[in-house]
Amino acid sequence: MAHPTIYDVAAAAGVATSTVSRAFSTPTRVSAHTRERVLAAAAELGYRPNPHARALFSGRHHTVAMVVSDITNPHYFELIRGAELRAKASEYTLVLVNAEESPRIEYDQIQRLVSSVDGFVLAASRLPDENLEQIASQRPVVLMNRELPGIPSVVLDHVQGCRQIVEHLVSLGHRHLVYLAGPRNSWMAATRWSALRTAAEGHGIRMERVGPFTPKVSQGGAAADGALTTNATAIVAHNDLLAIGVVQRLAQRGVRVPEDVSVLGFDNIFASDLCTPSLTTLGGAHVEVGRAAVEILLDMATPNGKTRTPPRVLLPTELVLRGSTGAAPSA
Numbered sequence: 001m002a003h004p005t006i007y008d009v010a011a012a013a014g015v016a017t018s019t020v021s022r023a024f025s026t027p028t029r030v031s032a033h034t035r036e037r038v039l040a041a042a043a044e045l046g047y048r049p050n051p052h053a054r055a056l057f058s059g060r061h062h063t064v065a066m067v068v069s070d071i072t073n074p075h076y077f078e079l080i081r082g083a084e085l086r087a088k089a090s091e092y093t094l095v096l097v098n099a100e101e102s103p104r105i106e107y108d109q110i111q112r113l114v115s116s117v118d119g120f121v122l123a124a125s126r127l128p129d130e131n132l133e134q135i136a137s138q139r140p141v142v143l144m145n146r147e148l149p150g151i152p153s154v155v156l157d158h159v160q161g162c163r164q165i166v167e168h169l170v171s172l173g174h175r176h177l178v179y180l181a182g183p184r185n186s187w188m189a190a191t192r193w194s195a196l197r198t199a200a201e202g203h204g205i206r207m208e209r210v211g212p213f214t215p216k217v218s219q220g221g222a223a224a225d226g227a228l229t230t231n232a233t234a235i236v237a238h239n240d241l242l243a244i245g246v247v248q249r250l251a252q253r254g255v256r257v258p259e260d261v262s263v264l265g266f267d268n269i270f271a272s273d274l275c276t277p278s279l280t281t282l283g284g285a286h287v288e289v290g291r292a293a294v295e296i297l298l299d300m301a302t303p304n305g306k307t308r309t310p311p312r313v314l315l316p317t318e319l320v321l322r323g324s325t326g327a328a329p330s331a
Helices: 006-013 017-025 032-045 051-058 075-089 103-113 129-138 158-171 187-203 217-228 240-252 286-301
Strands: 063-068 093-098 120-123 141-144 153-156 176-180 206-210 234-237 262-266 280-284 312-315 317-320
Touching: 006 017, 006 032, 017 032, 063 075, 063 103, 063 286, 075 093, 075 120, 075 286, 093 103, 103 120, 103 129, 120 286, 129 141, 141 286, 153 158, 153 286, 158 187, 158 262, 158 280, 158 317, 176 187, 176 217, 187 206, 206 217, 217 234, 217 240, 234 240, 240 262, 280 286, 286 312
Parallel strands: 063 093, 063 120, 120 141, 141 153, 153 312, 176 206, 176 234, 234 262, 262 280
Antiparallel strands: 280 317
8 A cells, every 4th residue: 555544544453534633632632442453553554643633533744843033153052952852852843933023024934834833932022013823813922032921931040140240240340231122123122221230320320321233243332332322340241242342343443351340141052151351151051941941932832821821940050150250440
């Protein structure tokens, strides 16, 4: 038999086609004896279930989509790895989508996939709240590095992390800091700025903001020039890529790091330990963020999952001290 169908398996096993479908898609809904008969008949005929046909019967595709704002940012590598490992453990396929820092591309790509996946994990989404709420009404959604009431989320505790950053710089004698802000529509950029400003006010020191900037190394030059106009003694960049670009530009201008100015980033990407000087940065268990997000999504995709209270998972951050921060220069 060249191309056996589900009907051939049903006839060979002596069951209905719907029973064959359930044996493959939701095996808990058939008895162990019946499933063994179906699997034996399928193996004898050389039948392999069509994933699209299974989705028609079960309403589930065993596929989830992960959307990242910029796939070239190494920060997402660990998030993707954690998400992919958790999806694979439940025999789900993870589809990766690059939004290219564009809300329009992000929304269009999601709408193209709505009918083909069981849900979405959105990493640092740039979409407006109303778009996220609409998508969540179509398919289960879990946010990473962003929060919105009514939608599950997994984030690192950047409020506590920013407090650690300010305390570290204050301990080194810095009294004037500048934050190089990320994209205008970034929830995380707004969260970091608010947390840094609050922590600075608590210590009675000055905190300024310059930007927004696209969080890439190539934007570090403009960001560094803007930071120097403030005369701040410590620069906190939106992410490690921007911070590395800042360090490069400061070297070109003969500004020493950390003797003349300290520089600090976020994310603890692998390159932060390879630049000169190595970069002090706020990191965290990014693999666990990806894993937890998919865990929640798969739970939501089960029957009655949507009726549960949307969880908010908050994971700890870690300030990694390296060579780019040092004592504030004397007046």
